[in-house]
Amino acid sequence: MDLSFGPRYEDFRSEVRQFIQEHGSKSPQAGNSGSKKAMAWQTLLIENGYAARTIPKDYGGYGGSPDIIESRIIAEEFSKKQISTGLGGQGISMLVPVLLEMGSEAQKKQFVGPTIRGEMLWCQGYSEPGAGSDLASLSTKAVIDGDDWVINGQKIWTSTAHLADWIFCLVRTEPTKPKHQGISFLLFKMNTPGIEIRPLVDMTGDANFNEVFFTDVRVPKDQIVGERGQGWMVANAILGHERGSLAPPDAAQSRLNGVIKLMEEKNFAGEKVIDNPVFRDRLMKIQGRILAMKCNDLRLLSAKINKNQDTQLASMIVKLQGTELRHELESLAIDVMGELGLAYGDNPYIKGGGSWQYQYMYYLGLIIGGGTSQIQKNIISERGLGMPREPKIERKD
Amino acid sequence: MEFGLSNDQSLLQNQVARFLKEKVPLDLVRAVAEGRQTDRIIWSELTELGLPGIMIDESLGGLGLGLLDASIIAERLGYGVTPSPFLTSAIIAPTVLQLSKQREDILSKIVTGETRVGIAFNQAIRPAHESGFEIKNGKLDGSLLFAIDSDADYYLVADSDKTIYLIDRNSAGLESIPLSTVEKTRSSAELKFSQVEGDKISDDPDIFDKAWNAGLVGLAADNLGAAQCALDQAVNYANQREQFNRVIASFQAVKHMCAEMAAQLEPCRAMVWYAAHAFSDIPEESTMMASHTKAHLSEVGQFVTRTSTEVHGGMGFTDLVGLHYWFKRCGFNRQALGSPELLRDRAAIAQDLVP
């Protein structure tokens, strides 16, 4: 047991702190990703190796060698000072890792640089009206015509499709093959003729996701990642990436500190919610669970570095536990505020800019998105505990 | 950076696991629980492995290891619902006596298995019912309920100021009466004092708190093992039992019960490690972590043992299968040294969140 990173890494930590002290004031607020400020910040981060750290220089990254501890230290120091760690989004967090692993040289050169700089925004076109949890049954189809793919069909729940320049999309290209082997992974521009985007308002009141319709959309033949029919494999590499990152325990911890602050505020009668033992017990219960997830996270980190522990189950449970826990945490904040927790929109009494109300709904979405809790439980029981797989039932038609 | 068990720790844990599997099968556990045997033969076997002295200094013949090492043993004892005085004699008593630098003679005899030390801390934690004692001129009068280990040769008892006294089981005026509880793999006693000689060991509340923290981590580790075994049994049983011409493990309701158990339990392993590590290496977090860990493990242990019982259907409820031993083990661990509510409050106090 040794939780220190050693002197070399402590030097590295001082470097990071130095950078934050010098440049931290240039960091944008969280959530304003499209702004000039955010783009300039991203460029600065890449130049100094605090974003795109391990992406080769040829593709626009910093070109550092992969070091899990360095990445961890950067994340820790930035989050301590609440400094932005740079741009996120589906392009950077999901597509780039996949292109680096499975993209062609030309694709890496064309897409990685602009994506990590925030010049090229992406959306993820997987889910369809008839293919949600059962994603592999998707039916949007693409056929070759001359030098192009011609795409017809519909996607749904496509987050940020209305803002995106490009889409990474799963389409059926081999209709006669078994469903998992008939899918291909295509990349194309969102302004291609034949694409129609219809916003879908979600329960937060925002239209974060969309329906996307394809009618005879023509896409150059070479804009495919991997081979024809390998799309499922490519997609799964990304899904793995997505799941673990949906509910990081450090973020839960800092939200918990926010709830404690809320509970310590005095009302008109001079009372504080934190002094109420029932509320305090709810808070402590959630804190205990967050601590368990933080320790689990530490174990996963150690396993990555030292490669001497079997942590398959420990990583499999993160999405399920993390998103449900986070939703409960945000719900506690609402209860702490009582009727004030109902305030929304431009209500003058709203606290924290309405972030509690927003996240309390948003995290319900994350319990569903990226593989629902029930799907997670199927995975845990089948792959983690070795229980029988769900029976396969053939299509009726 | 390394957050996990060392090679030595894994080896030790595997050795103890194999040993318990062979030497303390459920039949023996049952014999102790039903009063046909005592845990003394088990304790003397564990003594051969050096386990009573795991935390006792090498100069006294012990292994000189830390709470993390003791916890991974506690985990195996919980896994096997092994009857033994490990928590009190190997974790709590050595912590008290070594921190207070008292009674090396007793520590040496714990190592050799000659002496067992029970504890009765509930007056300092939360008095049970109307029990309690007073002390005047070094003499104790009153009573304490639910002292842990009815077979002990000495007891460490604490008053409401967290002052700790050592009582010899053979002292004049002491009556020790075994108390029957749901948990039969570890024993409880009522101690009645009438002008009983008390040897003051420590009046430093910090020593009491440290011993309390060590005990909490030990109980949490015991629960981790017990719950893990209950989950393993559920998965095994589900993979064998057939209904409607299929194994019940193929029913999604059963799979999801098991997945939920695993999802709650798996992070607990890292939490117990961390709490044990904090005890020795991160003192400023120790009380908060020990309290949270025991409270959280109590909740998870209760959920897992209950759910595992459900997965077994009627079999789970029978004495025959014996799953109830794990349920009750977690039931004992939940109340001992403070209920989850009490400990969460203690965690809040440790963070200055209580007025």
Ligand SMILES: Cc1cc2nc3c(=O)[nH]c(=O)nc-3n(C[C@H](O)[C@H](O)[C@H](O)COP(=O)(O)OP(=O)(O)OC[C@H]3O[C@@H](n4cnc5c(N)ncnc54)[C@H](O)[C@@H]3O)c2cc1C
């Ligand atoms: C906020 C949000 C953002 C999203 N963003 C995107 C995006 O950018 N791109 C994209 O492609 N998709 C996105 N999605 C879609 C998301 O991946 C799907 O909603 C999700 O996979 C579930 O599919 P579904 O909605 O069709 O529900 P269904 O699959 O119809 O599920 C309905 C219910 O049935 C249960 N169920 C289904 N199958 C099983 C089974 N085998 N066993 C047990 N229970 C089962 C589910 O758990 C659920 O409770 C997003 C979703 C949300 C909520």
